[in-house]
Amino acid sequence: MALASVVIAGGGMAGFTAAKSLRAKGFAGKLTIVDPEGIPYDRPPLSKDYLLGHRDAEQIQLIDAGWFADQDIEVIESKVVDLDPEAPAVTLADGTVLHADKVVLATGGTARRLPIPGGQLPTVLELRTKQDADHLRQVLQPGIRLAIIGAGLIGAEVASSALSFGASVTLIDPVDPPLVPAVGEVLARRLHQMHVANGVKLVTGIPTEISVDASGQHAITLADGSSILADVVLVGIGIVADTALAAASGLDTDNGILVDESQRTSHPNVYAIGDTARTRLSDGTLLRRAEHWEHAMNTGETVAAALLEAQLPTHGASWFWSDRHGVHVEGVGSMLGDGTLVTRELDGIPVAAFRVTDEGLLAGCAAIDGGLLVRAARRIIDKNKPVNVEQLADPTIDLKKLAR
Amino acid sequence: MINPINIGSIDDIDEGEAKVIPSDETGTGEDIAVFHAEDGNFYALNDNCTHETASLADGWIEGTEVECPIHAAKFCLKKGTALCMPATQDARTHKVEVSGNDLLLYPNVPAEPVEA
Numbered sequence: 001m002a003l004a005s006v007v008i009a010g011g012g013m014a015g016f017t018a019a020k021s022l023r024a025k026g027f028a029g030k031l032t033i034v035d036p037e038g039i040p041y042d043r044p045p046l047s048k049d050y051l052l053g054h055r056d057a058e059q060i061q062l063i064d065a066g067w068f069a070d071q072d073i074e075v076i077e078s079k080v081v082d083l084d085p086e087a088p089a090v091t092l093a094d095g096t097v098l099h100a101d102k103v104v105l106a107t108g109g110t111a112r113r114l115p116i117p118g119g120q121l122p123t124v125l126e127l128r129t130k131q132d133a134d135h136l137r138q139v140l141q142p143g144i145r146l147a148i149i150g151a152g153l154i155g156a157e158v159a160s161s162a163l164s165f166g167a168s169v170t171l172i173d174p175v176d177p178p179l180v181p182a183v184g185e186v187l188a189r190r191l192h193q194m195h196v197a198n199g200v201k202l203v204t205g206i207p208t209e210i211s212v213d214a215s216g217q218h219a220i221t222l223a224d225g226s227s228i229l230a231d232v233v234l235v236g237i238g239i240v241a242d243t244a245l246a247a248a249s250g251l252d253t254d255n256g257i258l259v260d261e262s263q264r265t266s267h268p269n270v271y272a273i274g275d276t277a278r279t280r281l282s283d284g285t286l287l288r289r290a291e292h293w294e295h296a297m298n299t300g301e302t303v304a305a306a307l308l309e310a311q312l313p314t315h316g317a318s319w320f321w322s323d324r325h326g327v328h329v330e331g332v333g334s335m336l337g338d339g340t341l342v343t344r345e346l347d348g349i350p351v352a353a354f355r356v357t358d359e360g361l362l363a364g365c366a367a368i369d370g371g372l373l374v375r376a377a378r379r380i381i382d383k384n385k386p387v388n389v390e391q392l393a394d395p396t397i398d399l400k401k402l403a404r
Numbered sequence: 405m406i407n408p409i410n411i412g413s414i415d416d417i418d419e420g421e422a423k424v425i426p427s428d429e430t431g432t433g434e435d436i437a438v439f440h441a442e443d444g445n446f447y448a449l450n451d452n453c454t455h456e457t458a459s460l461a462d463g464w465i466e467g468t469e470v471e472c473p474i475h476a477a478k479f480c481l482k483k484g485t486a487l488c489m490p491a492t493q494d495a496r497t498h499k500v501e502v503s504g505n506d507l508l509l510y511p512n513v514p515a516e517p518v519e520a
């Protein structure tokens with residue numbers, strides 16, 4: 001029987017892309033997105049342009065609100081509270097039951113809280129939603145002492161953005177430098193030093209307790225016994241995949257809703273995509289769960305093809321970007337693993353890093369303001385083109401030429 | 405009749421490359437990127453990506469598409485169509501003509517539909 005209806009729980013990048021691709025591929029059946037946050041918007045600007053007030057709520061919508069009506073896609077502002085894979089059906093917060101031929105879970109995740117005393121304090125902030133960003137913008141007053149725990153992508157971006165509010169920023173991370181798995185040691189060190197150069201105070205340490213006094217001043221205690229005082233504390237240590245719905249209805253989960261390469265969960269009526277999904281290969285191997293924007297888009301496209309029983313699209317090496325202190329960082333593939341690490345320098349400053357396997361293939365690349373370098377690297381990786389270590393290190397060699 | 409502007413020789417832009425014509429020359433208030441696509445033809449789009457802020461002339465030109473250098477949205481050089489996320493708005497096209505060795509740009513005149 002042809003597919004007649006689809007309900008998508010969650011209208012982030014993944015859920016939105018699934019809906020858009022279903023329509024683009026000619027699906028004319030009933031299509032519903034359920035999301036308590038309403039019209040889908042983009043999250044990356046929350047730590048950048050939106051936080052800074054350079055772009056408003058309307059400007060970070062993934063598409064004009066009118067598009068949904070034009071495409072006959074119903075957006076229901078509610079939460080899915082129950083899933084019945086067998087029916088299949090979902091129950092909304094107000095008790096409404098929606099039946100559909102297939103259900104797609106695109107519920108993303110929630111900010112991970114620190115598992116230490118004080119980690120659950122309501123005054124310890126996180127950044128995942130537009131509302132979180134609005135709140136953060138409000139408290140970022142000139143002179144305010146902001147302590148950020150976690151110097152990964154979001155923590156580093158907020159540190160950079162907060163400086164322009166005149167905040168005095170302390171960035172705490174257990175490792176120095178952070179982000180080595182994403183960009184390699186050399187670029188990670190350069191990026192971490194940029195914080196210092198721009199006036200962020202860096203602290204390497206493990207937080208063991210957070211407390212707040214009556215005046216609203218927080219004290220973060222570190223494992224070495226030292227403590228940091230702050231008016232505002234933000235924790236950016238990744239997310240916890242939203243697996244509760246899936247687990248409660250008997251689907252396989254393991255730090256993510258487990259899916260096959262077509263994004264199908266352990267129940268044939270239910271699919272999962274984006275940050276919440278984790279791929280389990282046919283031999284049982286679990287892949288690392290991705291928490292990147294492009295992965296959300298790719299899996300949204302894949303699920304649309306899978307639901308329509310069309311050929312699944314192929315996606316190349318994973319890719320992410322980050323913006324801080326006026327620079328644009330990109331990474332593709334993986335910088336973690338065996339092989340040789342190659343650094344490309346310009347006037348003595350590292351601008352790009354590569355990981356080359358023992359077979360002479362490119363496995364990962366990251367760059368700071370690298371222009372098209374990472375795009376070129378991505379094509380080299382996807383085409384399995386052999387690379388030469390000297391050429392990669394030589395800043396006069398245009399990687400674009402090597403990729404053609 | 406709108407007068408074209410002569411933006412130089414066809415040899416100035418290698419295949420797979422692009423050149424920006426600044427807004428004070430285009431007269432449209434916006435920079436225009438002129439691309440030499442891999443089909444050998446020249447096409448022009450507004451230079452600024454329709455997603456956020458990026459120069460499409462700095463993008464990756466492949467076939468008759470350009471990929472934005474910031475978040476990788478792709479646009480059709482012939483029609484300006486936004487081909488993938490995060491761009492949802494098409495880019496504006498402008499007509500380009502080759503006259504002898506010269507490239508003529510017609511700012512604000514949409515490119516004529518090119519038969520594939």
Ligand SMILES: Cc1cc2nc3c(=O)[nH]c(=O)nc-3n(C[C@H](O)[C@H](O)[C@H](O)COP(=O)(O)OP(=O)(O)OC[C@H]3O[C@@H](n4cnc5c(N)ncnc54)[C@H](O)[C@@H]3O)c2cc1C
Binds near residue numbers: 009013037274
């Ligand atoms: C501040 C910030 C900056 C980022 N910057 C970058 C960046 O620079 N580069 C990059 O590659 N990635 C970045 N990311 C990551 C990227 O935004 C995510 O990978 C992406 O948003 C994942 O999309 P998703 O649709 O899977 O999940 P989400 O975007 O989290 O969407 C999930 C949606 O599901 C809804 N939902 C949850 N539970 C339910 C339920 N029970 N019923 C119905 N709806 C539900 C939620 O309201 C939410 O709207 C950033 C993320 C954040 C938070």
Ligand code: FES
Binds near residue numbers: 453458475491
């Ligand atoms: S600015 Fe071009 S895709 Fe974002």
